[in-house]
Amino acid sequence: MKTVLITAFLTIFFTSCKKENSISVKEKIVNYYQIDSTVIQDGGVKMIPITTNDTTFHVWTKRIGNNPKIKVLLLNGGPGCTHEYFECFENFLPAEGIEFIYYDQLGCGNSDNPNDTLYWNLPRYVEEVEQVRKALNLTKDNCYILGHSWGGILAIEYALKYQNNIKGLIISNMMSSCPEYGKYADEVLALQMKPEALFEINKIEEAKDFSNPRYMELLIPNFYEQHILRLPAKDWPEPVNRSFDKMNQSLYVTMQGPSEFGIAGNLEKWDRTNDLKNINITSLVIGAEYDTMDPKFMKKMTDLLPNGSYLYCPKGSHLAFYDDQQTYFKGLIDFLKQ
Known part of the structure; x- marks a missing residue:
C-alpha cells in the first residue's frame, strides 16, 4: 500500500512539473513572437553600438525570421563586401523555420565607416563580432555563426577565442x-x-597597374566566371552585383591585397590549421569543386575539427549558394536541424 501511495505521489508531482515547464515554454515562445506595440516596428533592423579603440561606432543588423532555438549570424566576405549577396538565403531558411541575421561589419554596407586603416585588422573584428552577439542576445544554446570567404577567417578566429x-x-x-x-x-x-591570358594578367600585376581596365576584362571570363560564380557575368544575380559594387576597397586591399591570386595584405601569413583541433563545438565546412579554395584542403579541415562534418558542392564555386544552391542549402539546413 505504501509503495502504491509513493508511486501515485511521484506521478502527480512529475505531471505537475511537466505542466509548469510546458506553460513556461509556451509563455516564452508567445513572448518571443509578440510585437511590442509601444515601439515603432522597423523590420528587424538594429543598429548596434560597438566600442573599438576607445571610439564608438554603429553597425547594422537585420533579423529575418523568428526561431528562439536556431539563429544564424552571417559574416560576409571580401573583406569589405556587404550582407546583400546573402539575400538568396531568404528563399531557403525561413521556409524551414530557421532565423538568420544579416550583419554589415564595420566599414561595410550600412554600417559606419571610420575611413581609417587602423581599424582593418582581424583581432579588432573578432571583438566586434562578440559585441554584436551580446547585443542580439545570441547564446550557446541557439547561435550558429556562418562565415563565408573572409568571413570564414573571422569565424574561425572568433571560435578559437x-x-x-x-x-x-x-x-x-x-x-x-x-x-x-x-x-x-x-x-x-x-x-x-589560357596561357596568353595568364601572361597578360601577370604583366599587369608585376607593374601594379591594378586600375587598368584590361585587368578586369581578363579576370571576369578567365577567373570570376570560372571560380567565383559559374555564370556569365551578365547573368549574375542582382544582389551579388549590388554587394560587389559597394566593396570597401580600402578594407579589401589592406587585408587581402590588390591581387586576385592569393593574399598579399595583412592576412598574408594567417594560418590556423594546426589550431582547428581546439574548436570543439559542432562545425560544418563547406567546399566546392570550382572554388578559389581547395576543396580537398577543406575536407582535411573537417578531419582536424573534433566535431566537424563536410559539405561538398560538386557544381559550385566560391559562391556555391548560387551556382549549387540545392546541394548547399540542403546540407546547411540538415546541419542546423540535427
Whole structure:
C-alpha cells in the first residue's frame, strides 16, 4: 500500500512539473513572437553600438525570421563586401523555420565607416563580432555563426577565442591557411587559365597597374566566371552585383591585397590549421569543386575539427549558394536541424 501511495505521489508531482515547464515554454515562445506595440516596428533592423579603440561606432543588423532555438549570424566576405549577396538565403531558411541575421561589419554596407586603416585588422573584428552577439542576445544554446570567404577567417578566429558562447560554426568556402590558399591559386587555378591570358594578367600585376581596365576584362571570363560564380557575368544575380559594387576597397586591399591570386595584405601569413583541433563545438565546412579554395584542403579541415562534418558542392564555386544552391542549402539546413 505504501509503495502504491509513493508511486501515485511521484506521478502527480512529475505531471505537475511537466505542466509548469510546458506553460513556461509556451509563455516564452508567445513572448518571443509578440510585437511590442509601444515601439515603432522597423523590420528587424538594429543598429548596434560597438566600442573599438576607445571610439564608438554603429553597425547594422537585420533579423529575418523568428526561431528562439536556431539563429544564424552571417559574416560576409571580401573583406569589405556587404550582407546583400546573402539575400538568396531568404528563399531557403525561413521556409524551414530557421532565423538568420544579416550583419554589415564595420566599414561595410550600412554600417559606419571610420575611413581609417587602423581599424582593418582581424583581432579588432573578432571583438566586434562578440559585441554584436551580446547585443542580439545570441547564446550557446541557439547561435550558429556562418562565415563565408573572409568571413570564414573571422569565424574561425572568433571560435578559437569565444566558442563557449555559440552552439555551432559553419566555415563556408574558406581555407584555414592563407599561405596554402595562395599556393593553390598559383599552382592550380592560374595554370587552368589560357596561357596568353595568364601572361597578360601577370604583366599587369608585376607593374601594379591594378586600375587598368584590361585587368578586369581578363579576370571576369578567365577567373570570376570560372571560380567565383559559374555564370556569365551578365547573368549574375542582382544582389551579388549590388554587394560587389559597394566593396570597401580600402578594407579589401589592406587585408587581402590588390591581387586576385592569393593574399598579399595583412592576412598574408594567417594560418590556423594546426589550431582547428581546439574548436570543439559542432562545425560544418563547406567546399566546392570550382572554388578559389581547395576543396580537398577543406575536407582535411573537417578531419582536424573534433566535431566537424563536410559539405561538398560538386557544381559550385566560391559562391556555391548560387551556382549549387540545392546541394548547399540542403546540407546547411540538415546541419542546423540535427
